Amino acid sequence: MTPAKPRKNPGDLQLAILDHIWQHREATVAAVHRALWDERQLAPTTIATMLTKMEKRGLVTHRTEGRTYIYRALVERTEVCFDMVTDVVDRAFEGRAADMVSMLLREGEFDPDELDSLRSLLAERLAQRDTGDTGAAADDPEGES
Amino acid sequence: MTPAKPRKNPGDLQLAILDHIWQHREATVAAVHRALWDERQLAPTTIATMLTKMEKRGLVTHRTEGRTYIYRALVERTEVCFDMVTDVVDRAFEGRAADMVSMLLREGEFDPDELDSLRSLLAERLAQRDTGDTGAAADDPEGES
DNA sequence: TGATTAGTACTACCTAGGTAGTATTCGACT
DNA sequence: AGTCGAATACTACCTAGGTAGTACTAATCA
Incomplete structure (x- = not known):
């Protein structure tokens, strides 16, 4: 092949x-x-x-x-890191990022303050979900009209 | 070398x-x-x-x-997946799993129900933190007499 | 029983990361 | 000007994943 x-x-x-x-x-x-x-x-x-x-x-x-x-x-750190993460998500978790986060959350090592900031982040995502806000157009308050 | x-x-x-x-x-x-x-x-x-x-x-x-x-x-799926994740955490996030979860939570794709279950999981971790419970001895209620 | 076929063994390449020796060249310093 | 050192170029290996052809062998089937 x-x-x-x-x-x-x-x-x-x-x-x-x-x-x-x-x-x-x-x-x-x-x-x-x-x-x-x-x-x-x-x-x-x-x-x-x-x-x-x-x-x-x-x-x-x-x-x-x-x-x-x-x-x-010529490549940015976040870009490369994200690509690496995406690669593992695709290869080991069939593309389901949530599955990987689950594993991390279950088996990973976290400092107490790290857990706090993760909670905040997750809260943000949940808020976006509940308001239908994707966060992508956050700097464009009057998107339509 | x-x-x-x-x-x-x-x-x-x-x-x-x-x-x-x-x-x-x-x-x-x-x-x-x-x-x-x-x-x-x-x-x-x-x-x-x-x-x-x-x-x-x-x-x-x-x-x-x-x-x-x-x-x-001869190897288990979870074992291999975990190794792959650990590898990326080490290589791209200096071993800080929280940093990788942050990136995922910020830029990843999640279904609403996935976010819910992540919230539960995180709540568990937070509860363990607050009670000093590592989760390792969860089936041993009377740990230290 | 002889031919076909299924299955493994062996061998061969290619790519990419990793590692380094040798050659060449350019610039600087005496 | 001549030498020395620093810097790149070129070449060479090694390992590991990936891909596949060919050879050998054993089981099966006509």
């Missing part, structure tokens, strides 16, 4: 690199290398190679300053 | 195969092949090869009946 749909989600190292770039808006190979040194002792070329692959993949881009590449993300 | 920790999570095809086995408790290559035919037209050998790899990986095992292998899962 066909070569299986291209998995969009970045791997571990890619995520770690993106994480640094997201935090600093821009980063050089050397900077990423230094930043990741405590976690994993990688050769600088490993970072460079991976950044090249990530650029080919559309995750980052770069500009040149002298002969140094300065990388910048 | 070292060859990067072995990712435990099964791939797409592996999940699809496991799904069938979970549903039927046991399955032959032919059965899985037929079951997946509508979704993806794969050669029977593809299923067989993958099942062999999955067995090597400890996801399934088999017994022999005649010359036919009858596969059985």
Whole structure:
């Protein structure tokens, strides 16, 4: 059969690199290398190679300053995180986000204050449901007419 | 550096195969092949090869009946799903399950009744928090004499 | 009994992430 | 100007998922 749909989600190292770039808006190979040194002792070329692959993949881009590449993300953190979550929801819960939240709520670890904020959030969703408000047009009070 | 920790999570095809086995408790290559035919037209050998790899990986095992292998899962669905979720929580949310639930609650799709049951679940967690009950010893009312 | 068929084994590729060595080049410093 | 170091390019492997062809074997059926 066909070569299986291209998995969009970045791997571990890619995520770690993106994480640094997201935090600093821009980063050089050397900077990423230094930043990741405590976690994993990688050769600088490993970072460079991976950044090249990530650029080919559309995750980052770069500009040149002298002969140094300065990388910048082309994807946003929330976007990538959401994609990863969506992927698991689709693959492990048949697309039912509620099922995943259920599992998390049942088996996950939560601080008391985290539970509180989740309650607020859920209350918001429930309020939207009860008023028929989707929240999508919240900044457009006079939508129709 | 070292060859990067072995990712435990099964791939797409592996999940699809496991799904069938979970549903039927046991399955032959032919059965899985037929079951997946509508979704993806794969050669029977593809299923067989993958099942062999999955067995090597400890996801399934088999017994022999005649010359036919009858596969059985060695991992449970909830276990695998939980691992997949945990993986994303760790990788994308620094281990904070609440952050992922927040994102889901904010951006996910939920049916009204799903929201209700989530509310109940959250209420349970909140109740446990307020009574100091972990839920682990719920069937042992007289815990500390 | 011989041919067909069903089933597994073996082998072979491809892709993508991950890891790193070697080569080349450009800029800076002495 | 010549050397040294930093930075990228190129190449090479390894692993794992995914996909499938070919070979071998055993059961069944005419």
